[in-house]
Amino acid sequence: MTDGNILNTWDSSLYSLRSVDKLELKVYLSGGIAGLTYDEANAWRMDVTERLERVGIHTINPLRRRMFFEASGEEDITPNEIVTRDLQDVRDADLILVYLPVSERFSVGTVCEIWEAYRLQKPIILVSDDPRYVKHPWMVVAITRIFGDLAPALKYLMVRWADMDEDMLPEKWGD
Numbered sequence: 221m222t223d224g225n226i227l228n229t230w231d232s233s234l235y236s237l238r239s240v241d242k243l244e245l246k247v248y249l250s251g252g253i254a255g256l257t258y259d260e261a262n263a264w265r266m267d268v269t270e271r272l273e274r275v276g277i278h279t280i281n282p283l284r285r286r287m288f289f290e291a292s293g294e295e296d297i298t299p300n301e302i303v304t305r306d307l308q309d310v311r312d313a314d315l316i317l318v319y320l321p322v323s324e325r326f327s328v329g330t331v332c333e334i335w336e337a338y339r340l341q342k343p344i345i346l347v348s349d350d351p352r353y354v355k356h357p358w359m360v361v362a363i364t365r366i367f368g369d370l371a372p373a374l375k376y377l378m379v380r381w382a383d384m385d386e387d388m389l390p391e392k393w394g395d
Contacts, residue, residue: 245382247272248280248313250334251320252327258283264319264370271374275389277382280309303329310336315381318363319370320348331359338362343381347373 249268253261262283269279282305306329310316316337320327337344343364346353353359354366367373378384 244276244278245314245377246278246280246312247377248309248316248333248337249282250310250316250318250330250337252323252325252330253283254327254329255325268317268319268370268374272377275378275382275384277378280313282306282309303332306333307336310342311340313337313342315377316342316344317373317377318344318346318348320346320350320353322348322350326352334359334362345373345377 249265251261251264262281265279265281265283269281272279310333316333318330318334320330334344334346338361344362346359346363346366347368347370348354348366349368360366365373365376367376375386375389378389379386
């Protein structure tokens with residue numbers, strides 16, 4: 221039996237409404253990893269995680285266990301295991317935040333994650349100034365919204381997708 225408030229148990233593919241006044245989002249942090257050091261690939265993810273968790277938004281970091289493997293020297297994680305888990309993370313997320321700054325590398329895995337999220341009808345926010353991504357027809361169609369910097373993308377995420385009032389947002393992001 222419920223407490224009579226149907227909104228307490230309602231779920232959708234975009235977000236889970238746990239109570240009438242608070243949305244709990246899970247945001248997958250997609251972006252380049254191949255060819256980068258752990259620190260290079262994880263710096264923006266740690267920054268975004270700190271910012272979003274300050275306001276109660278959970279992040280899913282695909283690098284969350286890879287530091288252990290690098291530090292231990294274990295190499296028994298297979299490409300299939302990596303891809304399977306990353307795709308599961310995309311399915312588990314409510315929204316995908318993609319960070320692809322201009323780089324010589326083209327991030328094949330990230331593009332695959334974007335396609336999977338699009339196929340699952342997940343909102344996708346792209347932060348990039350790389351014309352290979354922001355002007356490509358497939359990306360333009362798949363992406364919900366494109367930004368050139370992280371700060372306005374995070375503000376959009378919080379106001380549009382977490383239903384936060386702009387007055388509730390931190391005044392300074394530390395940029």
